[in-house]
Amino acid sequence: MSTSSLRLKTYQQAWRIFQHFEIKVLNRTTSQFPIPTDALALFVAYLAENNYSAATTFTNVSALGYVHRLASLPDPTKSELIKCALKGYAKINPTLDNRLPITLPILEQVISACEQTLSSCFQRKLIRAMFALAFFAALRVGEMTITAGKSSTNLLLLKQVFFLKDSADSIVGIKLSMRNYKHSDTSRPTDIILYKDKPVCAVTLLLDYLNARGRNDGPLFCWPNNTAISRPYFAQCLCQALSFSGLDTKLFKSNSFRIGAASWPAAKGMLKFVRSPMEIERLFKIY
Numbered sequence: 001m002s003t004s005s006l007r008l009k010t011y012q013q014a015w016r017i018f019q020h021f022e023i024k025v026l027n028r029t030t031s032q033f034p035i036p037t038d039a040l041a042l043f044v045a046y047l048a049e050n051n052y053s054a055a056t057t058f059t060n061v062s063a064l065g066y067v068h069r070l071a072s073l074p075d076p077t078k079s080e081l082i083k084c085a086l087k088g089y090a091k092i093n094p095t096l097d098n099r100l101p102i103t104l105p106i107l108e109q110v111i112s113a114c115e116q117t118l119s120s121c122f123q124r125k126l127i128r129a130m131f132a133l134a135f136f137a138a139l140r141v142g143e144m145t146i147t148a149g150k151s152s153t154n155l156l157l158l159k160q161v162f163f164l165k166d167s168a169d170s171i172v173g174i175k176l177s178m179r180n181y182k183h184s185d186t187s188r189p190t191d192i193i194l195y196k197d198k199p200v201c202a203v204t205l206l207l208d209y210l211n212a213r214g215r216n217d218g219p220l221f222c223w224p225n226n227t228a229i230s231r232p233y234f235a236q237c238l239c240q241a242l243s244f245s246g247l248d249t250k251l252f253k254s255n256s257f258r259i260g261a262a263s264w265p266a267a268k269g270m271l272k273f274v275r276s277p278m279e280i281e282r283l284f285k286i287y
Contacts, residue, residue, distance in 0.1 A: 014060040021042075021043050037081055061082070099255065100252055113240075114127050125208050127234075132200060140154070144229065157217070158219070161210075
């Protein structure tokens, strides 16, 4: 599903919720457009009463405002009344993220735990490489795995991986050419370059996995039959590794790698971007 399709779906969902509000609260069967500011303020209160998160409320209100701007009409979401309502909403309904970041020491632990939690050599090489790239390349789970019933447009493919060599023809790094990812501009791919380093070397772990995988076209991370790795399987392997390491599995999720990656690679100099400004957004604009 393209970015524009996702946005359209968001706008449609916002209008459906607003129309339900009009019927239930305002006793209207026909939507009033443009939306009066007082009606929009009541809509915000309605969302609060129905326990919508602050993030969802902001998304819905923003979607309603965007439609007004498209029609060259005054945007009611920019009024001081709505701004104050949203500011208050954020205070009484804060969006709490209870996911902890996977830091480098934790990354070392879960990678080491794979020796005990995974039964086959191929599985160990696969998951270790996935853990390492999820951290050092700040990959989203949807770029490494597939989910039943959802688009796999953003899935990273083997042909997007390139090897960097020195004058002695030895591999010293890898380049990931990211063409499709959340909020991406497909006309301007982002290149992520990783170099060999310690104590955890994403390049070495990926090469170990690729030697087991083979060089057949298809998903970068896949089973020997070229079937892409599922998100539930990745989450299960992470949960097992965390549990073996004595860590609370409720505090870490699959995207904890990316949260931890927000500061470490940039500070360490291991993650170098070739283009801007979307590379910066890709790493630091996390959800």
